[in-house]
Amino acid sequence: MARPLINVPAKAKKGEVVDIKILISHPMESGQRRDNSGQPIARDIINLLVCTYNDTEVFRAELFPAIAANPFLSFCTVATETGTLKFTWTDDHGTVDTATAPIEVT
Amino acid sequence: MIRFFVVALLAFAAVATAQKKSGYEFSSRETQAMQDDDAANPGFLWVQQGETLWNRRDGAAGKSCADCHGEANNSVRGVAARYPVFAPEAGAVIDIEQRINRCRTEHQQAKPLAYESDDLLALTSFVGKQSRAMSIDVAIDARARSTFERGKTLFEQRQGQINLSCSQCHDDNWGKQLAGSPIPQAHPTGYPAYRLEWQTLGSLRRRLRNCLIGMRAEAPPYESADYVALELFLMARAKGLAIDTPSVRR
Numbered sequence: 001m002a003r004p005l006i007n008v009p010a011k012a013k014k015g016e017v018v019d020i021k022i023l024i025s026h027p028m029e030s031g032q033r034r035d036n037s038g039q040p041i042a043r044d045i046i047n048l049l050v051c052t053y054n055d056t057e058v059f060r061a062e063l064f065p066a067i068a069a070n071p072f073l074s075f076c077t078v079a080t081e082t083g084t085l086k087f088t089w090t091d092d093h094g095t096v097d098t099a100t101a102p103i104e105v106t
Numbered sequence: 107m108i109r110f111f112v113v114a115l116l117a118f119a120a121v122a123t124a125q126k127k128s129g130y131e132f133s134s135r136e137t138q139a140m141q142d143d144d145a146a147n148p149g150f151l152w153v154q155q156g157e158t159l160w161n162r163r164d165g166a167a168g169k170s171c172a173d174c175h176g177e178a179n180n181s182v183r184g185v186a187a188r189y190p191v192f193a194p195e196a197g198a199v200i201d202i203e204q205r206i207n208r209c210r211t212e213h214q215q216a217k218p219l220a221y222e223s224d225d226l227l228a229l230t231s232f233v234g235k236q237s238r239a240m241s242i243d244v245a246i247d248a249r250a251r252s253t254f255e256r257g258k259t260l261f262e263q264r265q266g267q268i269n270l271s272c273s274q275c276h277d278d279n280w281g282k283q284l285a286g287s288p289i290p291q292a293h294p295t296g297y298p299a300y301r302l303e304w305q306t307l308g309s310l311r312r313r314l315r316n317c318l319i320g321m322r323a324e325a326p327p328y329e330s331a332d333y334v335a336l337e338l339f340l341m342a343r344a345k346g347l348a349i350d351t352p353s354v355r356r
Contacts, residue, residue, distance in 0.1 A: 003151075003154060003155075004151075005145060005150055005151060005154060007145035021145040021146065023145065023146065023148060023150070023151065025148075025151045027305075028305075068302070068305060069148075069305035069306065070148040070151060070305070070306075072146050072148070074146075
C-alpha cells in the first residue's frame, strides 16, 4: 500500500475554498509498545507532512506519537491558479515520500 | 399456554427478520462518517492496492486477474453477496479468499497468498467492494447443507473457559453493552473490515478468532474448515442485508 489516497477537487473556481484530504498508509508505531519477547518496538511515525501548491507552501503538520496508523489529514486552501498540489512527508527513518494531485482553476 | 411458550421460544431462537441490523447501525456516528467518506475510509488503501494487483500479471502463466475476468465491476459484481459457495472442483464450500488462492495456483500458477497478508486483503476488499450495497443472498443447496449445519452447530455450541456460545451474545443479548460498545448481531456485511482496534484491515476469519479468544476458546488455525462453516452460516443468517465492504468498525 505504498500509494496514499488523495482527494483534491479536479476543478475549482478562482478564489474558491477547496477541501484537501490525504490518507497515508503508515504503521505509526508509537515507540511505547513491546514485542512478544519484551523488547521495545522502535518508534516509527511520519513526523512531518508539507503540502505545496505550485511550489508555495500552503500547509505543514508536525505529527507525534499517539496518532493512529494510516493517518488522515484534511485542510482547506484557496484555489488560486491551475497547477499541482505536492505532498511531501518524512518518517523516523528519514524516508521522504511524495505524491501529487492536479487542480484546474477556472 | 403451550402455544404462547412455543412463540416465545421462537422469538428468542434468532434475530427476527424485522429487527435485523448491519453492524454499521451499531457503530458510533464518528465511525459511520469515516466509513461513508471513501477519502477518509482507510479500507480504500487496500481497495486501491487490490485494483493494481487485479491488473498485474503474476505466476508462471503470466496472467493477471483481468486477463480472464476483465473489468471487475462487471465480472465479480455480486460475488461478495453470494459467497461462500460450494465449489465442485474443490469438493467443498469455499470463501472468497480461498477462491482467489485457487485462481492463483490453478490459473496463474502462482503461489497462494498467506491469510491476512496485505495482498490477499487487498484483492478480497477490491472484489468485495464491487458488491457494495447489494443484498446478501447465499444459497444453501444440498451440497452446502452439511457445512451450513456445521456452522450453525459451532455458533450455538457453548465453548471455551467461560462456557459461552456465539448465540448467547449475538442472538440473545445484541444491543446491550459489552466492554463499552454495543453487541452487534454478528452479520458479516463488511469484511474485510478496517477495525480501529486492529489499526488495519482484517478478514472475517481474524474477526472470528477475536471472538473465540474473547470467549477463551481455542481458535483453530487459519486454514481450518470450521471458519468457512461459520462464515457460511453467518452469511445465510444475514440474508437481505447490504454489503458494505470495506467497512470501518470499532
